[in-house]
Amino acid sequence: MSIIRKIILGFLFLFFGFLVFMYFYVTIPNVRDGEKLGRIKFPKNENVFNFPQNIQPLPVLNTWLKPKSLEKYTDGDKFLADHNVIGFLVLHKDTIVYENYFNGFKKVILHRFFGHQSFSYAVVRLVNR
Numbered sequence: 001m002s003i004i005r006k007i008i009l010g011f012l013f014l015f016f017g018f019l020v021f022m023y024f025y026v027t028i029p030n031v032r033d034g035e036k037l038g039r040i041k042f043p044k045n046e047n048v049f050n051f052p053q054n055i056q057p058l059p060v061l062n063t064w065l066k067p068k069s070l071e072k073y074t075d076g077d078k079f080l081a082d083h084n085v086i087g088f089l090v091l092h093k094d095t096i097v098y099e100n101y102f103n104g105f106k107k108v109i110l111h112r113f114f115g116h117q118s119f120s121y122a123v124v125r126l127v128n129r
Contacts, residue, residue: 053096077102 030036058076065079073079080088081102090098101107 051091051094051096053099055099056097058098 061070061073061076061079065073065076069079073082077100080100085102086105087101087107088098089096099107
């Protein structure tokens with residue numbers, strides 16, 4: 001293999017390696033993204049959006065509990081409290097239809113929303129039922 005081919009292959013290897021590195025560096029979220037990409041200050045909005053409420057009881061237990069759990073629980077709130085759930089919120093068509101907090105927790109207003117894939121997946125599964 002000639003020296004020119006080795007130089008060209010070395011250059012291509014470095015170039016594409018750099019492209020792959022930059023792809024992962026930019027597209028994978030990181031806790032240091034604010035340092036890398038800069039931060040944007042959003043002005044505080046005094047107009048807080050509140051979802052309309054039409055509070056209803058939880059659906060019948062046999063529609064969302066396994067038969068084994070149905071023997072032990074007759075109340076959905078008791079089931080959620082016993083499984084260390086902090087809060088349970090059900091939205092349907094932009095309306096809160098169920099909201100409850102368990103184990104001494106209360107409703108608080110958070111300034112930031114941290115979404116997780118598992119939470120989004122659970123919401124999509126419930127909505128598509």
